[in-house]
Amino acid sequence: MLKFLWRSSWVTMAGVMLTGIVAGLSNAALLAFINTRLAGGLTDFADPVWFVGLALTVLTSRFVSHYWLNRFSTKTIRDLRLHISRLILRAPYPDLQRLGKAQLLGHLTEDVTTIAGASELFPVLCINFAIVAGCMAYLSWLSWQLAAVLAGVILFGITTFQLCKNIPTRYVRGAREEYDRLSQGFCALTEGVRELKLHRHRSEAFVAGSLAASAEAYRRDSLRAAAAYLAINQWTQLLYFLTIGVILYGFPVWRSVGAEVISGYILVFLFMMSPLTILTSSLPAFSRAKVALHKVLQLDDSLAGTLTIDLAEPDGPHFDRLAMRGVTHAFHREKENRQFRLGPIDLDFRPGELVFLVGGNGSGKTTLAMILLGLYHPEQGTVIWNDSVIHAGNRDVYMQNFSAIFADFYLFDALYGVDVANRQALIDDYLARLHLSHKVEIVDGAFSSVNLSQGQRKRLALLAAYLEDRPFYVFDEWAADQDPEFKQVFYAELLPALKARGKTVLAITHDDKYFHLADRCIKLEEGRITAIEYPQAYRQTAGAETGASIEALASSDGGIR
């Protein structure tokens, strides 16, 4: 933890430590001054000046130390939050899927907050450490023999702490792991709240089986860690009282010590009790921060090792062709002990092509689209953009050629990355074409409302995709939530309009009523392409006016290869 703070800005940390030490030492000096004054050792007329000077030094150095560290720790936390967010954005999607939403949220919230809490304690630690050190120096001056006894006791305390500290740390680590499971439960609770509200038995079983179990495990581990630290704390206090007892009753038997030395010792000892308690009671916060930091660094290692680096641009925004050659991808189904395997897939896409991807549930349509988009990586085979083979180094640039609306899309509340001011007329036109102008306005780049029906929200997502103006569009069952009237608009007007602008469109669809409008229909079954048909070419050659369904085309053998 200290290493992390030191590496973040050693100059500030050194300043914080220095002012903290000045605060602690001046505090100890003030105490020594008061004690000597009480014992009648100082009668100088300059007494009040020293008193005021030391008191002001304590106050000023404490303020400076705290202020510096607060400024530094708030900046560190802000940087850490942004660093994790950027790391998440740059990491390959399969790695993020593996980690899961709950764990990523845990890093952004719990870990960063824990580290922040501990780093704010740091000046308190410096000051109290310096107070204890200053008091020790004063005690040595009063009687070095007594100070040697005290140093021995402190050494003994530190050794026993080192021997025992693994016990609470183990529980702190366990509690942090449980927090991830608890967060998973919270995600399920917030996302599935409607389903849970409708079924009391289901919600009770969910709370008992998922939330209560991890909440209980988290409570148990946290309590055990707290109890272990409490025991360590009490052990320190016991040693402390033992030392006072030895000084009061044991030491005078061994050697003769002046009453004023004994009373000075007891006064300083009692004064030191508070800083020592603060030092030992801040241990749990540091231990939790160490575990949190370890988790963040683990995330750093696991994601940074796989980051996509923009080494080479795959031929810029110009688009000639996209090819998939021998592409395969597999998901292992643990419970079924077998794999879903997509491919090998060989496909070509050209500019201005309208392609429908069809097939039953689980046939691999979304997986194929995800590989095409660069979000999943082919296990075998290659994806070629123009003449560039896509690899880890250029995948991120490659992905910038696509606009996609996923079946479980996310609608942002603003048009991020769009020059709204200069495209207002276009936006208004699109809003009218999407039948949304009466519902939504763009105010300062943000949608006036996103509390719309699912179908309307999807239309807003389409507006954002239009404005991105990318060469390749992918829609995963976009029309599934649209009414029949707007389905017609989508297939018969919007998609052909994109095609007319030279855009390539891959639309995953189950709407066989509109298959005839595609240039090409690709049918997937169990991860394999089982048919490719060319309805538009067939219509032209057959002179057919009405659209034929894919089954009719298949039975007539037209356009199948």
Ligand SMILES: Nc1ncnc2c1ncn2[C@@H]1O[C@H](COP(=O)(O)OP(=O)(O)OP(=O)(O)O)[C@@H](O)[C@H]1O
């Ligand atoms: N993240 C994942 N981990 C493991 N298996 C997965 C994952 N995503 C998909 N699968 C499996 O891959 C297979 C293909 O899924 P995919 O989503 O590509 O099908 P689909 O054709 O788009 O289906 P639908 O029409 O229902 O959307 C399914 O059997 C599914 O169980």
